[in-house]
Amino acid sequence: MIQFVGAGPGAEDLITVRGQKLLMEADIVVYAGSLVNPKLLDMCKETCEIFNSAYMTLEEVLEVLIHGEREGKHVVRLHTGDPCLYGAIKEQMDALDAEGISYEVCPGVSSFCGAASALKAEYTLPGISQSVVITRMAGRTPVPDSESIRSFAVHQATMVIFLSTGMLGELSKELIAGGYPEDTPAAIVYKATWPEEEVHHCEVRTLKETAEKYGIRKTALIVVGSILNGDYRRSELYNPAFTTEFRQGKAE
Template identity: 65%
Template sequence: MVHFVGAGPGDPDLITVKGRRLLEGAQTVIYAGSLVNPALLELCPEDCRIYDSARMTLEEVIQVMEERHEAGQDVVRLHTGDPSLYGAIREQMDRLDELSIPYEVCPGVSSFSGAAAALGLEYTLPGISQSVVITRMEGRTPVPEREKIQSFAAHQSTMVLFLSTGLLEQLSEALIEGGYPPDTPAAIVYKATWPDEKKILCQVSELAEAARREDIRKTALIIVGRVLSGEAYQRSCLYDPAFTTEFRKGKGRDEDGK
């Protein structure tokens, strides 16, 4: 069995209980060495075989999985954050399907959750934004035309951008061209939940300058939207004493909220 495990955003305490248990019993671990906190490897048994996938191709990763499977061993494939976001796990699963090697996924805490926690931020505020766009700038890996930053920016909802720290000048231009006003609040969160975490608040037009000032070149998330502004939002109906739910009767209004 191959276990795809989300390592969490950086703080080793943020791995799931199941993920920790899998590491503690691991016979082989292939981890994303460029991003996963190496402190998590201390959970592995002394005789565990450990491979750093930052120095491996997909073919080499699959070869290790196949060899360990033939030897009757489980493999933990340790990805940063949650493996479903920019984890490149589908291509691994397809190869494992071809080889009839079983696998399962243990989800993890994504860095976009870690960034919100660092900022004390709620991405979805009634009356401000009820949608979150998780995307990335186009770099060496293209994105579909319909998913260009300008298209998403037209909605002016909350946007979280991965893998875009090295393209902040182009990002600002695309966000403004798409519809965000230049003074839209933005944040750069470097290494969310790590000991050297940094949080920089700025405006969309200032993203590149803010990153240069703090010498941030990679391993950061960009958050854009009015949820960062501190402006007044609507109270949640769910906890409004006048709002009737399945579990309690509202007081002061009828069923239609009047």
């Protein structure tokens, strides 16, 4: 059994209890060294073999996983955040399926949740936005035309944009072309939940200038939307006049 484990957004104590247990039991760990906090590896036992996938190809990663599993060892593939987002795990799972090797996925806290925590923000505010678009700019990995930043911007929903810190000038243009006013609140969250976390508020039109001012070139999430400006309607759930399954509303 191979375990794909979400390492969480950065802080070493934000891995799940299950993920921590699997790390402590592992004989082999292959971790995404470009993003995973290396302090998490301190949980591993001294005899654990550790491989940094930042220097490996898919084929090399699979060779370690498959060889370890066939030797009867506990194998953990440690991904940043939650593996379901930009984790490139589907190709690994398909290869394991082809080899008849079983695996499980242990979810983790995504960095987009860590960014909300850093911002002290709620992505889904009544009367403002009830949807969250998680996406990225097209780069070396293309994005379908139907999922362009411009097409998503039409909806005016909260957007959390991954893997785009090096393209902020173009990102601003696409957001504005899609319908966001130039002064729409935005934020750059660098290394959310890490000790070196930085939060910089700005507007859609000033994303590039803000990143340049603070020397941010990678490892940041971009949050866009009116949920950042403080205006919203109170939730009905806790309104005294609102009846729920558990509480009878009272007329004012």
